[in-house]
Amino acid sequence: xxxxxxxxxxxxxxxxxxxxxxxxxxxxxxxxxxxxxxxxxxxxxxxxxxxxxxxxxxxxxxxxxxxxxxxxxxxxxxxxxxxxxxxxxxxxxxxxxxxxxxxxxxxxxxxxxxxxxxxxxxxxxxxxxxxxxxx
Amino acid sequence: xxxxxxxxxxxxxxxxxxxxxxxxxxxxxxxxxxxxxxxxxxxxxxxxxxxxxxxxxxxxxxxxxxxxxxxxxxxxxxxxxxxxxxxxxxxxxxxxxxxxxxxxxxxxxxxxxxxxxxxxxxxxxxxxxxxxxxx
DNA sequence: AAAATAGTCTATCGTCTTGGTAGGCTATTT
DNA sequence: AAATAGCCTACCAAGACGATAGACTATTTT
Numbered sequence: 001x002x003x004x005x006x007x008x009x010x011x012x013x014x015x016x017x018x019x020x021x022x023x024x025x026x027x028x029x030x031x032x033x034x035x036x037x038x039x040x041x042x043x044x045x046x047x048x049x050x051x052x053x054x055x056x057x058x059x060x061x062x063x064x065x066x067x068x069x070x071x072x073x074x075x076x077x078x079x080x081x082x083x084x085x086x087x088x089x090x091x092x093x094x095x096x097x098x099x100x101x102x103x104x105x106x107x108x109x110x111x112x113x114x115x116x117x118x119x120x121x122x123x124x125x126x127x128x129x130x131x132x133x134x135x
Numbered sequence: 136x137x138x139x140x141x142x143x144x145x146x147x148x149x150x151x152x153x154x155x156x157x158x159x160x161x162x163x164x165x166x167x168x169x170x171x172x173x174x175x176x177x178x179x180x181x182x183x184x185x186x187x188x189x190x191x192x193x194x195x196x197x198x199x200x201x202x203x204x205x206x207x208x209x210x211x212x213x214x215x216x217x218x219x220x221x222x223x224x225x226x227x228x229x230x231x232x233x234x235x236x237x238x239x240x241x242x243x244x245x246x247x248x249x250x251x252x253x254x255x256x257x258x259x260x261x262x263x264x265x266x267x268x269x270x
Numbered sequence: 271a272a273a274a275t276a277g278t279c280t281a282t283c284g285t286c287t288t289g290g291t292a293g294g295c296t297a298t299t300t
Numbered sequence: 301a302a303a304t305a306g307c308c309t310a311c312c313a314a315g316a317c318g319a320t321a322g323a324c325t326a327t328t329t330t
Contacts, residue, residue, distance in 0.1 A: 002223045002249075004318065010245050011238075027277075035237045039320055046278065059327030060275050075248065088137045102170045103146075109268035110145050113210065113259065114137075120255035124248065133244035139289065162306075175290055181307070194298030195304045 006083040008036045009044050013078065014133040016054070017070035024056070024063030044082070051081050070130035079125060086125065087118040094118075141218040143171045144179050148213065149268040151189070152205040159191070159198030179217070186216050205265035214260060221260065222253040229253075 011034040019025050027045060031038040045064050048054040055067045066073070079086055080095055090098035091105055092115045105111050146169040154160050162180060166173040180199050183189040190202045201208070214221055215230055225233035226240055227250045240246050 001220055001225075003316090007224070007245075014244065024276095037319060040318065042277080043319095049277095056277060057327085058275080058277050058325080060329065062276050062327075064277085085136055089142070090136075107270045109149065109270050110142075112270075113263055113267060117256050117259050120259060121252050124251050124255060128248055132248060135242045135244045135247075138287090159305095172290060174292080177306080178290090184306095191306060192298085193296080193304080193306050195300070197298075197305050199306085 002079070002083050005040075005044060006079065008034070008041060009048065009078060009082045010133065011036065012041060012045065013048070013053070013066075013073070013130050016064065016066050017130045017134055020066050020070055024061065024065050026063045030064070047082065048078075051077075053078070053081075066130075070134070073130045074126060075128045075130075075132075076122065076125040078130075086121055087114065089114045092118050094122075137214070137218050140175075140179060141214065143169075143176060144183065144213060144217045145268065146171065147176060147180065148183070148188070148201075148208070148265050151199065151201050152265045152269055155201050155205055159196065159200050161198045165199070182217065183213075186212075188213070188216075201265075205269070208265045209261060210263045210265075210267075211257065211260040213265075221256055222249065224249045227253050229257075 012030050015030055015034055016025060027042055028038060030036065030045075031041045036044075045054060045056075049056055049064070052067055053073055054064050056062065056064045076086065085093045085096040087093035087096070089100075089111070090096060091100040091103075091108075091111055099105075100108065100111070103111070147165050150165055150169055151160060162177055163173060165171065165180075166176045171179075180189060180191075184191055184199070184202075187202055188208055189199050191197065191199045211221065220228045220231040222228035222231070224235075224246070225231060226235040226238075226243075226246055234240075235243065235246070238246070
């Protein structure tokens with residue numbers, strides 16, 4: 001399951017995507033329009049900024065805005081950043097890989113199955129972007 | 136990510152699948168062979184029994200055993216029982232559905248995308264069984 | 271320069287989940 | 301009756317999750 005934080009992140013990003021190239025948007029505006037707790041949203045946006053997905057401007061007329069066009073931000077990137085691994089097991093994760101203890105990956109049915117699930121999922125989230133969030 | 140509990144469950148079930156129709160297997164045997172904390176495994180097996188996946192026998196010569204043949208136990212069933220929802224969002228879950236607050240499912244890009252992910256995943260885990268865990 | 275604006279940073283907090291343990295109880299066999 | 305082996309209830313520590321507080325810094329306006 002995606003955490004609430006991830007859902008908030010996607011709502012905020014979708015909102016910013018609709019405002020792309022229209023200047024900075026206030027955290028408070030996003031929080032109000034998307035009904036996200038303000039201070040919680042602050043943390044999320046900051047994290048997205050540190051990952052170079054967003055940029056910000058301080059002072060009057062400031063706010064947050066997308067650092068690149070919506071179709072350049074992959075869903076997979078955001079999920080990994082805010083939610084963590086996409087795979088169902090560490091031993092089949094690309095970005096959060098960990099070897100299985102007491103289990104030979106070459107002869108593990110669970111491993112093989114979860115690898116399939118991972119690929120099926122990646123096939124979607126690696127090929128969708130923030131642009132697809134705007135309906 | 137699958138919880139450690141789920142991974143233990145699958146290891147235990149895979150072991151019991153290899154012993155299908157060979158009489159009861161001691162919890163302690165499974166725990167030892169699969170390196171699972173004994174008391175924790177007790178809980179897991181009991182849960183699987185209550186869900187009619189396993190059955191047990193008390194007293195000498197007792198133990199746990201599969202209640203039906205390995206190919207009749209779907210991966211999806213076990214995941215839902217031990218791990219919870221398969222979908223990434225409550226609003227696209229079949230068995231744990233919850234309506235989205237402040238979000239119209241008919242016009243939500245995230246919803247549509249997560250529906251795709253869910254279907255891709257279900258397509259695998261609904262069509263694989265414990266039999267596929269044995270290599 | 272001062273005041274206002276708006277993001278940044280650090281810390282904290284209550285609650286729930288996760289992983290695991292303990293110990294007694296009950297049913298079945300020998 | 302004694303031994304075996306699963307059943308049940310309770311508990312606990314650590315960490316994750318969702319959220320909040322408050323002080324700090326950078327930028328703009330007056």
